[in-house]
Amino acid sequence: ALRRPPPRLRPGPPLATPGAIPPLLHTVDxxxxxxxxxxxxxxxxxxxxxxxxxxxxxxxxxxxxxxxxxxxxxxxxxxxxxxxxxxxxxxxxxxxxxxxxxxxxxxxxxxxxxxxxxxxxxxxxxxxxxxxxxxxxxxxxxxxxxxxxxxxxxxxxxxxxxxxxxxxxxxxxxxxxxxxxxxxxxxxxxxxxxxxxxxxxxxxxxxxxxxxxxxxxxxxxxxxxxxxxxxxxxxxxxxxxxxxxxxxxxxxxxxxxxxxxxxxxxxxxxxxxxxxxxxxxKTAGNAVWLNRDKTSPFELYQFFVRQQDDIVEKYLKLFTFLPLEEIAHIMEMHAKEPEKWGPQKRLAAEVTKLVHGTEGLESAKRYQKITDGGVSVNGIRVTNPETVLILGQHILKNGVSLLRVGKKNYYIIKWLQL
Ligand SMILES: Nc1ncnc2c1ncn2[C@@H]1O[C@H](COP(=O)(O)OP(=O)(O)OP(=O)(O)O)[C@@H](O)[C@H]1O
Ligand SMILES: N[C@@H](Cc1ccc(O)cc1)C(=O)O
The missing domain is CATH 3.40.50.620 (HUPs)
Known part of the structure; x- marks a missing residue:
C-alpha cells in the first residue's frame, strides 16, 4: 500500500517578541x-x-x-x-x-x-x-x-x-x-x-x-x-x-x-x-512554581487566567490536551464573547487540574469566588481571602456562623473551639 510521505520539519525561527512561542514548524492540514x-x-x-x-x-x-x-x-x-x-x-x-x-x-x-x-x-x-x-x-x-x-x-x-x-x-x-x-x-x-x-x-x-x-x-x-x-x-x-x-x-x-x-x-x-x-x-528569578507551597493553586490559576489574547491559543495548544478542533471552537466563541475570558479560564482550569488535581482546581476557584465578593459570613461580605474571622462579628456568641457562597448556597458552621 502507498504510504503518505512523512512531513518535513524545519527548525523554528527564534522567538521574535517577548512572551511569544515560535510559529508552527510545519503547517499540515x-x-x-x-x-x-x-x-x-x-x-x-x-x-x-x-x-x-x-x-x-x-x-x-x-x-x-x-x-x-x-x-x-x-x-x-x-x-x-x-x-x-x-x-x-x-x-x-x-x-x-x-x-x-x-x-x-x-x-x-x-x-x-x-x-x-x-x-x-x-x-x-x-x-x-x-x-x-x-x-x-x-x-x-x-x-x-x-x-x-x-x-x-x-x-x-x-x-x-x-x-x-x-x-x-x-x-x-x-x-x-x-x-x-x-x-x-x-x-x-x-x-x-x-x-x-x-x-x-x-x-x-x-x-x-x-x-x-x-x-x-x-x-x-x-x-x-x-x-x-x-x-x-x-x-x-x-x-x-x-x-x-x-x-x-x-x-x-x-x-x-x-x-x-x-x-x-x-x-x-x-x-x-x-x-x-x-x-x-530559576535563572531569571521569574519562576512560577508547580509545588503548591511555593505557588498556590490559586496563584497558578491566576497566572494562566491573566494571559493575553495573542498568547492564550498557543498556550492552549502547548499546555493542554484538548483536541485542536475544540481549541478552535473555544477561540471562535471568544471572538463573539471576549468579556467571558473563555479561553483563559479553560487554560487555567486545565493546567491547574494537571498540576494540582481536581481538589487543587476547586480550591483555586473557591478562593477566586472570595475575591469576586461572592462570599459573606453572617451577612458581612468577605472579599479578602486573608480576612480573620472575629468573634461577635463573623462568629455569633453561640459559636455559629452563617456562610453564604454565591447566591443560593448557605451553610451553618458550628465552631468547636473558640
Ligand atoms: N522556560 C522554559 N521553557 C521551555 N523549556 C524549559 C524552560 N525552562 C526549562 N526548560 C526545560 O526543562 C528541562 C529541565 O530544565 P532544568 O530544570 O534543568 O532548568 P534549566 O534549563 O536549568 O533552567 P533554569 O535553571 O533557568 O530554570 C530542560 O529541557 C529545559 O530546557
Ligand atoms: N541539562 C538539563 C537537565 C538534564 C539532566 C540530565 C539529562 O540526562 C538530561 C537533561 C537542564 O539543565 O535543563
Missing part, C-alpha cells in the same frame, strides 16, 4: 496530521521545535512514530537545582505525555548527579554550588512532582480512544543511580572517548563562557558528557531512542547522539519566556 502521526500532530500544536540530526532523520523519525508501529521510549531530564518544577518545565513534560498518549514509553530523569555539576547551557556564569544533601532533597521533591503530573494526567486527562493505543509506561529515574556508581577511569576510557574535544569546544555556549572573564570549570565543561552518558545508559537499558528537551538543550542532546550512535534522535520544545523576553525559570 488536520487530516494529514492524524495520518502522519505524533510528530506532525505535535508540530501542529507548536510543541516540537527542532529535530536532530537534520536531513533524512526527519523522515526516519516520522516513520518510527507512525501509528501502528511498535512503541518507542523517549526521555527528558530535569536537574534538581530547586525543590520544585516550574511552568517552564511544562512544555517538556507535555511532550513526554503526548508520547505516552500515543502509546510510547517515557522516562523522566531527575538529575541527582548532573545537578551537582550544573548545566552551563545558556548561562553566562557558573551556578552556585549546592551541597550534596540539598541536591538529594531537591531530587526527592522533583521525583514526587513529576509523579504527580503523570498521575494527574492519567487519572484526570486521559481517556483511551476507540481502537487507539493504550497509555504508554511512565518512569521517573534519578541519574545518581548510574552516574553515582560510575568509576572515573572507566568513564573516561569508555564512553568519554567517544566525544570529540573539537565538537565540545565549538558549541556556542562553551565558546561564550571560555571568552568570559570567569571562564569555565572542568566540572561544567564535562556536563554535556554526563548528560550524553544518560542517553547512552537509557539506550542500552531501556532501548531509549529519543531525547526531548528545551531549545537550550540541543548542544547536550547532540553530544548524546555522538556518544550513543546513529539510531537515536533529539527533539526540542520551544522556550517559554516572560513578557520581558527572559526564559521563564
Amino acid at each position: 488536520r487530516k494529514s496530521a492524524v495520518s502522519a502521526g505524533l510528530l506532525a500532530a505535535q508540530c501542529e500544536r507548536g510543541l516540537f521545535q527542532e529535530v536532530f540530526p537534520g536531513q533524512g532523520a526527519e523522515e526516519q523519525l516520522a516513520a518510527l512514530l507512525e501509528p501502528g508501529r511498535p512503541p518507542v521510549t523517549a526521555y527528558c531530564g530535569f536537574d534538581p537545582t530547586a525543590d520544585s518544577l516550574h511552568v517552564g518545565h511544562l512544555p517538556a513534560v507535555a511532550a513526554l505525555l503526548h508520547f505516552q498518549r500515543a502509546g510510547h514509553n517515557v522516562v523522566a530523569v531527575v538529575g541527582g548527579a548532573t545537578a551537582r555539576l550544573g548545566d552551563p547551557s545558556g548561562r553566562l556564569r557558573a551556578r552556585e554550588p549546592v551541597a550534596a544533601g540539598r541536591v538529594r532533597a531537591h531530587a526527592r521533591a522533583l521525583r514526587l512532582g513529576l509523579w504527580r503530573l503523570f498521575e494527574n494526567h492519567r487519572r484526570l486527562l486521559w481517556a483511551p480512544g476507540p481502537g487507539g493505543p493504550g497509555l504508554g509506561r511512565a518512569e521517573v529515574l534519578d541519574n545518581a543511580r548510574w552516574l553515582g556508581r560510575q568509576p572515573l577511569l572507566g568513564f573516561l576510557c569508555g564512553a568519554g572517548g567517544r566525544l570529540r574535544m573539537g565538537t565540545l569546544l565549538s558549541r556556542q555556549g562553551c565558546r561564550e563562557r571560555l571568552r568570559s572573564a570567569e571562564g569555565m570549570s572542568l566540572a561544567e565543561f564535562v556536563y554535556p558528557a554526563l548528560q550524553a552518558y544518560d542517553f547512552l545508559h537509557l539506550h542500552r537499558r531501556r532501548g531509549c531512542r529519543i531525547q526531548l528537551g528545551g531549545a537550550d538543550q540541543m548542544g547536550n542532546i547532540m553530544s548524546g547522539y555522538e556518544m550513543t550512535g546513529t539510531d537515536v534522535f533529539g527533539i526540542t520544545v520551544p522556550l517559554i519566556t516572560s513578557t520581558t523576553g527572559d526564559k521563564l525559570g
Whole structure:
C-alpha cells in the first residue's frame, strides 16, 4: 500500500517578541496530521521545535512514530537545582505525555548527579554550588512532582480512544543511580572517548563562557558528557531512542547522539519566556512554581487566567490536551464573547487540574469566588481571602456562623473551639 510521505520539519525561527512561542514548524492540514502521526500532530500544536540530526532523520523519525508501529521510549531530564518544577518545565513534560498518549514509553530523569555539576547551557556564569544533601532533597521533591503530573494526567486527562493505543509506561529515574556508581577511569576510557574535544569546544555556549572573564570549570565543561552518558545508559537499558528537551538543550542532546550512535534522535520544545523576553525559570528569578507551597493553586490559576489574547491559543495548544478542533471552537466563541475570558479560564482550569488535581482546581476557584465578593459570613461580605474571622462579628456568641457562597448556597458552621 502507498504510504503518505512523512512531513518535513524545519527548525523554528527564534522567538521574535517577548512572551511569544515560535510559529508552527510545519503547517499540515488536520487530516494529514492524524495520518502522519505524533510528530506532525505535535508540530501542529507548536510543541516540537527542532529535530536532530537534520536531513533524512526527519523522515526516519516520522516513520518510527507512525501509528501502528511498535512503541518507542523517549526521555527528558530535569536537574534538581530547586525543590520544585516550574511552568517552564511544562512544555517538556507535555511532550513526554503526548508520547505516552500515543502509546510510547517515557522516562523522566531527575538529575541527582548532573545537578551537582550544573548545566552551563545558556548561562553566562557558573551556578552556585549546592551541597550534596540539598541536591538529594531537591531530587526527592522533583521525583514526587513529576509523579504527580503523570498521575494527574492519567487519572484526570486521559481517556483511551476507540481502537487507539493504550497509555504508554511512565518512569521517573534519578541519574545518581548510574552516574553515582560510575568509576572515573572507566568513564573516561569508555564512553568519554567517544566525544570529540573539537565538537565540545565549538558549541556556542562553551565558546561564550571560555571568552568570559570567569571562564569555565572542568566540572561544567564535562556536563554535556554526563548528560550524553544518560542517553547512552537509557539506550542500552531501556532501548531509549529519543531525547526531548528545551531549545537550550540541543548542544547536550547532540553530544548524546555522538556518544550513543546513529539510531537515536533529539527533539526540542520551544522556550517559554516572560513578557520581558527572559526564559521563564530559576535563572531569571521569574519562576512560577508547580509545588503548591511555593505557588498556590490559586496563584497558578491566576497566572494562566491573566494571559493575553495573542498568547492564550498557543498556550492552549502547548499546555493542554484538548483536541485542536475544540481549541478552535473555544477561540471562535471568544471572538463573539471576549468579556467571558473563555479561553483563559479553560487554560487555567486545565493546567491547574494537571498540576494540582481536581481538589487543587476547586480550591483555586473557591478562593477566586472570595475575591469576586461572592462570599459573606453572617451577612458581612468577605472579599479578602486573608480576612480573620472575629468573634461577635463573623462568629455569633453561640459559636455559629452563617456562610453564604454565591447566591443560593448557605451553610451553618458550628465552631468547636473558640
Ligand atoms: N522556560 C522554559 N521553557 C521551555 N523549556 C524549559 C524552560 N525552562 C526549562 N526548560 C526545560 O526543562 C528541562 C529541565 O530544565 P532544568 O530544570 O534543568 O532548568 P534549566 O534549563 O536549568 O533552567 P533554569 O535553571 O533557568 O530554570 C530542560 O529541557 C529545559 O530546557
Ligand atoms: N541539562 C538539563 C537537565 C538534564 C539532566 C540530565 C539529562 O540526562 C538530561 C537533561 C537542564 O539543565 O535543563
